[in-house]
Amino acid sequence: MLDVFDLLPLLLTGAVVTVQITVMGGALALVMAFAAGLGRLSRSAPIRWxxxxxxxxxxxxxxxxxxxxxxxxxxxxxxxxxxxVAAVIGLGLNIGSYGAEVVRGAVLAVPRGQYEAARALGFSRAQMLRRILVPQAIPAMVPPFGNLWIELLKATALVSLITLGDLTFQAQMLRTATLQTPLIFGTVLFIYFALAMVMVFIIRRIERRVGRGLDRGGMRT
Structure with missing residues (x-):
């Protein structure tokens, strides 16, 4: 009878694929979130549309x-x-659409006085976004972005259905070959949880870093 150590090599091979999709899909999602989130705030009707x-x-x-x-x-x-490629594009675009609303909401939440101050200084709209609004909005974006990143990790299980050898795919193959369903999927649950905890640690570090130097109102001190 197989034990968990016999299963780990194949499952960890799948976990590497899962991590690759999570990282690359997350990068695409971040780009799309900022592009679409700021696009929805654009004065250009075609870009907004x-x-x-x-x-x-x-x-x-x-x-x-x-x-x-x-x-x-x-x-x-x-x-x-x-x-x-299909997995990264599909999941990246999907998660990026949710991230776009995070970006839009965070920028709109910047105090109105910051808009007025930027206008008084003669900033263009692009300069206002780049130098004033987006930097102040980023701390508010980090926690929801972190949640979406973890959702992306969990969503990678879907890619097993397009023949990609991720963690879930390898677990299914092992289950078919050994019929040790409780052991296999119990191990898979632990691996997903461990990956999520690593991501939580990274997110917390980023939160502390971007929040450094902010007062309670979200302003740089």
Missing amino acids: LSTVYVEFFRGTSALIQLFWLFYALPLLGVSLDPM
């Missing part, structure tokens, strides 16, 4: 169907994606 369509479409449709469309439907249109 495109940003809104992106956010509402990816929030309003299933992440699993988005992955299926990228991996199984696009080849019928002449575009084939590697499973890893």
Whole structure:
């Protein structure tokens, strides 16, 4: 009878794939969150419209169907994606749509006086965002971004359905071969939890770093 140490090598191989998707998908999600979040605050109607369509479409449709469309439907249109690429794009765009609302809400939450002060100093709108509003909004973004990053980690389990050998995929293969379901999925639960705790530690460090030098009102001291 197999024990947990016999299962670990294959499960850890899958965990590496899970971490890769989480990191790369998180990077794409962050880029899309800022692009779409600030896009929804733009004075340009086309930019606002495109940003809104992106956010509402990816929030309003299933992440699993988005992955299926990228991996199984696009080849019928002449575009084939590697499973890893499809996973990163699909999950990154999905989580990024939620992150866009975090960015928009945090920027809008900056005290109105900061807008007025920037205008009085003659800042353009781009300068106002880059130098005043976004830096002050970032501390408020970190906790919800951290939550979304952990949600991305958990969502990586979906990529097993597009033939990618992540942690969940490897667990399914082991379960089929050994029938030791409680042991296998108990170990998988622990690995996901351990990965999430590492991410929580990283997020807490970032929170302390970006919050350093802020007073209670969110202003730099």
